[in-house]
Amino acid sequence: MTHRVLITTDYLRPGDEVDQYLRRSGLETVHLPMTGRRDPEQLVAALAGIDAALVAHEALTADVLARAPRLRVVVRTGVGYDSIDVAAATRLGISVSNLPGVNANAVAEYTIGLLLAGARRLMQSAAGVARGDWPREDGHELRGSTLGLIGYGASARAVVPLARAFGMTVVCTTNVPTRLRSDPAVRFVDLPELLATADYVSVHTSLTERTRGLLGESAFKQMKPTALLVNTARGAIVDEEALAAAVRAGEIAGAALDVASEEPLPPGSPLRGVDGIVVYSHLAGQTAEARAAAGRRGAEELVAALAGRAQFVVNSHDHQETKGNMHNEPVKSVRVLSPSGMLGAGWDHATIERGIALGADVISIDGGSTDSGPYYLGSATPKTTAKAVARDLRSLLTAAAGAGIPVIVGSCGTSGTDSGVDWVAGIVAEVMASEGLDLKVAKIYSEQDASLLKEHLDAGRVHPLPPLGPLRAETLESCTHIVGVMGHEPIVEALRAGAQVVLAGRATDTALAAAYPLMKGMPAGPTWHAAKIVECGGQCTSNPRAGGVLATIDAGGFTIEPLDPTAACTPILVAAHMLYETVNPFEMREPDGVLDVRDARYIAIDDRIVRVEGSNFHVADQYTIKLEGARITGYETMSFSAIRDPLVLGDIDAWADLMRATISQRVRHTLGLADDEYAFDLRLYGHNAVLGDLEPESGPPREVGVMLLVNAPDQATATAVAKVANPLMLHLPTPGMDYLPSFAFASSPAEVERGAAYEFVLNHVVDCDSPMSLFRMQIGEKTDA
Numbered sequence: 001m002t003h004r005v006l007i008t009t010d011y012l013r014p015g016d017e018v019d020q021y022l023r024r025s026g027l028e029t030v031h032l033p034m035t036g037r038r039d040p041e042q043l044v045a046a047l048a049g050i051d052a053a054l055v056a057h058e059a060l061t062a063d064v065l066a067r068a069p070r071l072r073v074v075v076r077t078g079v080g081y082d083s084i085d086v087a088a089a090t091r092l093g094i095s096v097s098n099l100p101g102v103n104a105n106a107v108a109e110y111t112i113g114l115l116l117a118g119a120r121r122l123m124q125s126a127a128g129v130a131r132g133d134w135p136r137e138d139g140h141e142l143r144g145s146t147l148g149l150i151g152y153g154a155s156a157r158a159v160v161p162l163a164r165a166f167g168m169t170v171v172c173t174t175n176v177p178t179r180l181r182s183d184p185a186v187r188f189v190d191l192p193e194l195l196a197t198a199d200y201v202s203v204h205t206s207l208t209e210r211t212r213g214l215l216g217e218s219a220f221k222q223m224k225p226t227a228l229l230v231n232t233a234r235g236a237i238v239d240e241e242a243l244a245a246a247v248r249a250g251e252i253a254g255a256a257l258d259v260a261s262e263e264p265l266p267p268g269s270p271l272r273g274v275d276g277i278v279v280y281s282h283l284a285g286q287t288a289e290a291r292a293a294a295g296r297r298g299a300e301e302l303v304a305a306l307a308g309r310a311q312f313v314v315n316s317h318d319h320q321e322t323k324g325n326m327h328n329e330p331v332k333s334v335r336v337l338s339p340s341g342m343l344g345a346g347w348d349h350a351t352i353e354r355g356i357a358l359g360a361d362v363i364s365i366d367g368g369s370t371d372s373g374p375y376y377l378g379s380a381t382p383k384t385t386a387k388a389v390a391r392d393l394r395s396l397l398t399a400a401a402g403a404g405i406p407v408i409v410g411s412c413g414t415s416g417t418d419s420g421v422d423w424v425a426g427i428v429a430e431v432m433a434s435e436g437l438d439l440k441v442a443k444i445y446s447e448q449d450a451s452l453l454k455e456h457l458d459a460g461r462v463h464p465l466p467p468l469g470p471l472r473a474e475t476l477e478s479c480t481h482i483v484g485v486m487g488h489e490p491i492v493e494a495l496r497a498g499a500q501v502v503l504a505g506r507a508t509d510t511a512l513a514a515a516y517p518l519m520k521g522m523p524a525g526p527t528w529h530a531a532k533i534v535e536c537g538g539q540c541t542s543n544p545r546a547g548g549v550l551a552t553i554d555a556g557g558f559t560i561e562p563l564d565p566t567a568a569c570t571p572i573l574v575a576a577h578m579l580y581e582t583v584n585p586f587e588m589r590e591p592d593g594v595l596d597v598r599d600a601r602y603i604a605i606d607d608r609i610v611r612v613e614g615s616n617f618h619v620a621d622q623y624t625i626k627l628e629g630a631r632i633t634g635y636e637t638m639s640f641s642a643i644r645d646p647l648v649l650g651d652i653d654a655w656a657d658l659m660r661a662t663i664s665q666r667v668r669h670t671l672g673l674a675d676d677e678y679a680f681d682l683r684l685y686g687h688n689a690v691l692g693d694l695e696p697e698s699g700p701p702r703e704v705g706v707m708l709l710v711n712a713p714d715q716a717t718a719t720a721v722a723k724v725a726n727p728l729m730l731h732l733p734t735p736g737m738d739y740l741p742s743f744a745f746a747s748s749p750a751e752v753e754r755g756a757a758y759e760f761v762l763n764h765v766v767d768c769d770s771p772m773s774l775f776r777m778q779i780g781e782k783t784d785a
Contacts, residue, residue, distance in 0.1 A: 003051040018295040062088035101154030103285030108158035114256035143167035148198030151205030182611040195222040207234035220246035232284040235260040300619040311524035333554040334517040341536035344384030351547030351563035362516040368411035377415035378630035378758030416506025442494035446505025450476040461767040479629035487591035489771035491515035509535040524617035530558040557613035571602035629762035636754040637718040640746040
């Protein structure tokens with residue numbers, strides 16, 4: 001059944017970018033733009049047969065929601081959601097989302113505009129000119145004045161650097177979580193002190209029963225008689241009768257209001273006709289850029305919510321519990337301990353103990369990587385020794401068991417093959433038995449069957465990633481092992497099923513750290529960004545060798561702290577990690593969307609801890625799983641010799657060209673092999689083996705190690721070619737030498753048979769209807785790994 005979507009936001013139109021995106025996502029759109037107050041019965045009629053709604057300020061009361069039986073998702077194309085009865089929506093199983101921070105920059109710039117207009121009385125001056133007058137009264141400069149912020153959400157935080165640029169001192173109310181008090185330019189004070197000291201009071205808090213009428217007669221009497229009130233939040237936060245009386249009485253100088261308790265402003269409003277009060281038509285967030293972002297992000301959130309992957313659900317915890325999730329209790333923040341970049345690398349157990357003491361909620365670590373090449377996937381062999389993995393698992397499992405938190409390991413066995421998962425599971429079982437632990441273990445398998453992938457290929461669901469071209473069925477058949485790279489969803493399923501240890505096959509490095517915070521309702525932008533920063537443990541610190549890091553993710557962003565007290569995180573070190581293994585340092589693709597850090601801000605809380613805010617996540621049109629596969633390219637034999645002769649080193653490139661030509665000639669005459677029946681590579685370490693033609697140094701090297709790597713269809717042929725080259729690797733002179741030089745082999749015998757060689761051949765994605773469709777899970781009872 002096609003889901004029907006009601007769109008009431010007035011600037012969204014049929015056929016626009018948002019409409020096309022929703023239709024591409026398989027949804028039917030119905031446009032009924034809200035241009036004023038809508039009668040509840042009209043709204044009930046509009047919601048008939050509607051599954052999801054993208055709304056502006058529609059009054060979605062309990063009665064309206066109860067009469068919309070198909071409605072399951074509501075997304076506000078803005079920040080405030082006081083027009084929606086969230087409690088009623090929760091009872092009815094309706095997901096409600098907003099778009100936190102979507103118009104923060106627009107509101108911040110507008111706030112500064114109102115401050116300037118009020119300080120210089122620009123509206124009054126313009127009105128005087130329109131009447132035929134020529135007003136010349138003095139205004140005030142912002143420099144040296146104090147701005148008081150009531151509320152410290154995204155728009156208020158965006159105001160701070162703008163106000164500071166004008167030379168203003170900034171204070172803010174103290175009802176702000178400690179974790180958000182990260183900007184040293186802001187001093188936090190109680191409300192009475194703020195009202196008494198601020199020259200400008202700007203309202204940025206949400207409307208609740210506590211804040212309704214917050215600024216009334218008593219508040220205005222505490223303010224300076226020269227103070228200006230600015231409100232870009234909600235009109236009902238201000239007692240409008242008391243405000244009008246205070247301005248008339250000279251208790252405060254005036255007010256610039258973008259919002260009113262009733263909009264449009266009624267003829268009998270007490271705000272009308274008061275010199276010093278200027279009312280605008282709720283324009284703070286109304287820029288082309290903010291509208292475009294709100295429409296796009298709202299549509300993405302709606303599609304994600306219908307798929308059960310909403311990012312900004314304001315009733316996430318209660319709503320999810322109605323769907324049977326009893327493992328997602330409300331939390332304000334989640335702390336992720338990342339001990340290292342890879343299981344088996346080792347660490348000081350004291351750093352794990354410190355992470356636990358700091359309140360870690362989950363431990364996540366990568367068990368592998370493609371960094372070391374295709375052999376480990378092609379042969380399904382781990383690159384780490386079992387004893388090193390056991391040592392690290394003992395450190396993590398004992399600490400996690402004592403703290404009652406889960407451990408997540410991804411890409412088990414280096415490449416995430418099924419045998420790699422079972423190998424790590426066996427080590428886990430041994431560690432638990434020796435330590436007397438009784439933990440429930442989940443195994444998630446990611447290996448793929450080539451025949452099933454060919455069905456996806458035939459159906460047009462497999463697509464290449466650059467630089468590869470279209471996939472051929474023969475390529476799938478040639479692979480010795482293929483894995484799918486899972487996102488966070490299979491890990492979340494394991495955690496929800498009660499797993500205390502999750503052993504995943506191939507997964508994105510970031511999914512391991514993102515899974516638990518996302519399950520606990522943390523926003524996707526900060527979660528995925530934090531997961532990227534911690535993926536390599538201490539790589540984002542001043543001493544990567546000292547240990548891992550702890551990331552604390554909350555509704556507004558995340559902080560990063562080293563686990564070793566002698567190490568430090570700095571804004572540059574943290575921001576720089578987005579350069580690591582990404583094509584674009586501002587974006588990173590995950591199976592369900594794209595992390596976007598263009599608007600991210602990196603703030604040093606102190607000399608060790610960094611806070612990051614402003615990260616966004618855009619849900620993709622199509623959920624995809626990346627494939628990795630490796631196949632045998634032949635068999636290799638290697639030999640290695642070292643050259644110190646200055647005459648050879650004086651023209652080492654010419655000598656290497658002679659070596660290549662001579663090897664080809666002798667193999668052809670001795671073994672009867674044509675050039676296309678084998679291959680070899682000659683690498684000059686100490687000269688240009690790493691950079692090749694890009695090597696900037698031009699002088700002769702002091703010594704060179706010569707590696708000969710031969711590849712042939714079978715091991716015997718590869719070794720035979722290397723043996724033909726043996727005397728050349730030991731004595732080949734340059735054309736101008738009248739003697740045979742002697743070089744030094746690194747080993748005896750000189751020929752080292754390396755066995756099968758592999759290459760990566762898959763860099764493709766599969767369109768998936770479900771995040772679990774390509775993966776299999778086994779959850780054992782306790783003591784059963």
